[in-house]
Structures are given as C-alpha cells and as structure tokens.
Amino acid sequence: MLTKEWQAEIHKCAKCGKCRSICPVFIETGNESMVARGRISLAEALRNGEIFHTELLRDYLLSCKKCLRCSSICPSGVDYDLIIQAMLDDVANHLGIWLIPRIIFRLFLTRRWLFNLLLKTASTFQRLVPLKRHGTMRHLPFMLMGGRWIPPLAKKPVLKKYRNTKKIKNPKMKVGFYVGCLINYVYTDIADAVIEVLNHLGVEVIVPPKQLCCGIPARSLGDVKTARRLAEVNVEVFENANVDFIINACATCGRTLKRDYLHLLGDRALKFTDKIYDVSEFIEKYFSYETKILNTKITYHDPCHLYWGQNISKQPRDILKRSAEFQEMENPERCCGGGGVFNLLHYDLSTKIGEYKAKAVEKSGAEVVATGCPGCQLQIEDLLAAKGSPVKCTHTIQVLRDAMFS
Ligand code: SF4
Ligand code: SF4
The missing domain is CATH 3.40.50.1860 (Rossmann fold)
Structure with a gap:
C-alpha cells in the first residue's frame, strides 16, 4: 500500500546508481527497470500517476530476487525491501493475485492436512517417472519442469x-x-x-x-x-x-x-x-563442543538471506573449520541465482546468474559445498547437475553432525 513510510523511503534515493554495480539481475540483463534505482523510479511514476498498474510493471517487480545486496551498499540507506514489498502488495491489490498461486496459497498453505495430501499424491506419482540425473522434476506439473532437477519428495515429512x-x-x-x-x-x-x-x-x-x-x-x-x-x-x-x-x-x-x-x-x-x-x-x-575433522575438503556458499539478511557468515565457517578441511571459494557471498518465485518465473536468468557460483565451487577444488539454505541447495544442486559435476551440496549442520558422530 502507498503508506507514508513507503513514500519516505522513495525520497531517500539519491539515484546514484551504486545498486547497479551489485545487483545480480542488473549485471546479467543491463535493464534499468530490473534494478533498485529503476524500480524506485517506477514507484515515483506510479505515485505521480504517470504509469499504471499493469502486468508489465508486475513483471519488473517479480524480476527482483529480493537478495538484499543493494540495500547493503546503498549510501543513502534506502530500505529497498520495504519499497519493493509495498509495490508488490499495491500491484496485487489492483490487479489481483494470479489464479493458480492464489488457489495454492489460500487453499493449501493454510491447511497442513490438504498440503500433505497434495504432496503425498505428487510423491506417489513421482515413482511412475524414472529418476534422471538432470532434466527431470518428477513431482511438479509439466509446465514447471523447464529442464530442472530437484531431489525427490521424502516419503515422510x-x-x-x-x-x-x-x-x-x-x-x-x-x-x-x-x-x-x-x-x-x-x-x-x-x-x-x-x-x-x-x-x-x-x-x-x-x-x-x-x-x-x-x-x-x-x-x-x-x-x-x-x-x-x-x-x-x-x-x-x-x-x-x-x-x-x-x-x-x-x-x-x-x-x-x-x-x-x-x-x-x-x-x-x-x-x-x-x-x-x-x-x-x-x-x-551457546555451546562449545568437540568434533573429529572429516577427511573431506569443503567450501561454503553464503545464502543472501543469511549473509545480507541476518549478518551471519562467521558462525557457519567456524563450524565447518572445526569439522573438515575448509577451502574458501571466490566471492562466496555472490548470489547463486536461486530464490523460489524468481527461479520459477525466470529460470533462464536464474541459471545465468548461477553460472559464476557453479564455476567458483568447482574452482575451489572442494568435494562438498555447504550452505545454510535449502533453497540455495536446490539451486546449486541443479547448477552442478547440469555441468555433470561430482561436487555434492549439503547443509552446514549435516557436516557438523557427521563430524560430531564420526
Ligand atoms: S544505491 Fe541507493 S541511493 Fe543509490 S540509486 Fe540505488 S537505491 Fe538509490
Ligand atoms: S534485492 Fe537483489 S535483485 Fe533486487 S534490486 Fe536489490 S540487488 Fe537486485
């Protein structure tokens, strides 16, 4: 909604363009409407009645990964997350929410038993489709497959x-x-x-x-x-x-x-x-603990929502250094290109952004890449599978568990 808080944030933007240097989407597309500065200009135009709520505007908003990188370097301290969220809410208010997501959100997400039933059905059907290393997403509707690979659904949630x-x-x-x-x-x-x-x-x-x-x-x-x-x-x-x-x-x-x-x-x-x-x-x-060092070389990918979103980067590294041979990759905080809705709507762009990450993982010489977000794990596994890479992706806590009980 066009609240006062939202409008005040827009005024803070000095249009310096620094956000362009760090935005993974802008770096790939060079499109001004796909970066914080451009979207803030769109917000101003919307407020002034120079543009209207359209599907094209929604497309530009949904091309934002909400990775928070731009806010971290913005010299004016613009709370961009607040602006993009307010714009998305405003557009949804005027144009409505697309039918299929609306059904999924309102019918399934709010009812655990129905969501379980839906996924149990999908889990049953996935067994009818042969599992390939890449190019198959067995439990999603065909229109969403798009060459992706993700692991199968678990038998028991x-x-x-x-x-x-x-x-x-x-x-x-x-x-x-x-x-x-x-x-x-x-x-x-x-x-x-x-x-x-x-x-x-x-x-x-x-x-x-x-x-x-x-x-x-x-x-x-x-x-x-x-x-x-x-x-x-x-x-x-x-x-x-x-x-x-x-x-x-x-x-x-x-x-x-x-x-x-x-x-x-x-x-x-x-x-x-x-x-x-x-x-x-x-x-x-809160804890000190003992581990054995695993005989595995491990690198680490910083999820945007941990690194930029929660200021957490030292803790997972400390855990990994106590658990295995640790090797930093180049620019570990660089976005992997994943992200739920963004990945579904912009799979090609998401993959392009992730190419750097896949190369950095391989260049590190590690056998395993750890991370702290299952969304990143999904994306990195897909990227590595597409390259035929033998590197495995896992969660930091799984590495710690293995080191603790080995
Ligand atoms: S870095 Fe901040 S002030 Fe500069 S253009 Fe981007 S949002 Fe505006
Ligand atoms: S949140 Fe990420 S994708 Fe969105 S404008 Fe900022 S840097 Fe770009």
Missing part, C-alpha cells in the same frame, strides 16, 4: 516423523524447531541433523506439528492476507509450545520470521521474533 519429542535427561534448554517447507518435504535429513546435534548438546527439541509455511511465497506475490494468516498461526503455535528459543535451518524462512513477521503483525510478534535463531548462530552462541 519431518512434521510427521517428529510428532513425539525425543526426551533427553536434564535438558539445558528447550527449543522449538521451525522446519520450513523444503526441509519438511524434501531435505528431511537436514532436520534429522538439527535434532541429532542439538540433542547431543543437551537441548530438547520440540517440533510443533501445527506450524505452517513461513509465508514467503505468498508475500512475494503480494498476497498479504495469506502471509498474515500464516504468520498468526506460526506465532501462536510457538507461543503455545513454551520454548526458550526457536531454531530454523533455512536462511529465507529465518529472515522472514525475524523481519517480515514484525511488518505483518507489529509488536504482537516481538516475543516470537526475539527467540528466532539460525541453527549455526544458536550453536556458536
């Missing part, structure tokens, strides 16, 4: 598997685990690793079964109503769990829970957001 909390003797603290959709349905071993490591450190982990999607897909398309509903449910579920902290292992979910929930719910979300920790941030802040 995390929220079902960990319905009962594993009790540990004299726990040092009790944490709630916010799982997120990709870990719940695809990368379930990340959840296993989080729980095994935290239990080993003397932490009792509760996985509230009624938690829902963090809301970022809905928020990205301007569906504020669904995003707010999801936020309300998640806050209530974790408040009722009565835990000391809330842990997550997905950079994008973590940033959404920490920042977007305050925008969506205001002070009501304060107690909840104060408890949110990325798992690497939590472990490095």
